[in-house]
Every structure is written in structure tokens, then in C-alpha cells.
Amino acid sequence: MEIHIGKRTAEIELLSKEGNNVRLTIDGKEFEVDVVMAENGACSILHNGKSYNAELIRSGNGKSYKVNTHFSSYNVDIVDTKAKYLRMKKKEEVRQDDKVVSPMPGKVVKIPVNEGDLxxxxxxxxxxxxMKMQSNYKVTSDCYIKEILVNEGDSVNSDQQLILLDLNVEK
Incomplete structure (x- = not known):
């Protein structure tokens, strides 16, 4: 998921969660933390033997927070992945690019085409x-499948090239 912390944008991926122990990546860097949430919005985070405390105040839409630490306050916005995907998809539909790129991390479920197909x-x-939701990636103009860069079952990253296309199709 993408979050905005003030003017900074970070890509966060939850790798695993067992009880209070959480493994995640922030902009590709892996962290293991122990997180305890209290009912009043207080949060205690233990990382590499250091303790951090924060207060989380949720806004009405549930996707924005004010995070107060002992010395600072931050406005944090969680970007709706579905809305981000639809925005990116709409931009892609304007003109077919010569590649299909993943707008978010996920897993390849099906590739119903082969290299060389029109x-x-x-x-x-x-x-x-x-995020437990399947998305179909469609081409917006006639083209050939030049090269398939992934296989069914592969995990993919955000902005990863998945399929190369040849847009030179005689009409």
C-alpha cells in the first residue's frame, strides 16, 4: 500500500503478522517490529531494542490519521489502492503502451495469451x-504479444514490466 507522511510517499508491504510481531517492508527495506495497540489509539512499537510510542487519531474516512509522537506530529494518508489502480488504468487507456506494467504488487494468476498471439x-x-482481489489487464488497441516476462504463480512488484507488446499491426 502507498502512504503519504507529510510530503513523503512510502510504499509499505505487510510480509507477515503473528500476534504482535510484524514483518513489513518500507520502500523495499525489511523491518521486524513488535506492535501493541491500545483501545485509546496509543501505539507502542519495539524495534531493535528501542521503544517508540505514538498516538493515532483517525479521521472520519478511516484513511487519514494524525500521528503524534513525543516530539512531533505527522499527517498520514493511506492511499486507496483500488482508486490508485483505477487512476493508473484510466491513464493507460488513453494510449496503448508497448508494455503491460503492474501498478501494484501482487501474484500472477492467469496468462491467457502466448508469445506471438495477435x-x-x-x-x-x-x-x-x-489484496484478495483479481484484476484483468487488457490491451486498449490491437497488438501482438512480443514477450511474456512472467509466469503464472509469480509474485510481481509495483511498476514491474509483465508483457512486451508489438503495436505494429496492419489494419
Missing amino acids: VAAGETVLVIEA
């Missing part, structure tokens, strides 16, 4: 699952 505008070329 696909028509609107045809699905890849299905990715992210």
Missing part, C-alpha cells in the same frame, strides 16, 4: 491478484 483491443492478457 490480440484485439479489450482482450485480457494477464490476471493478477492483489
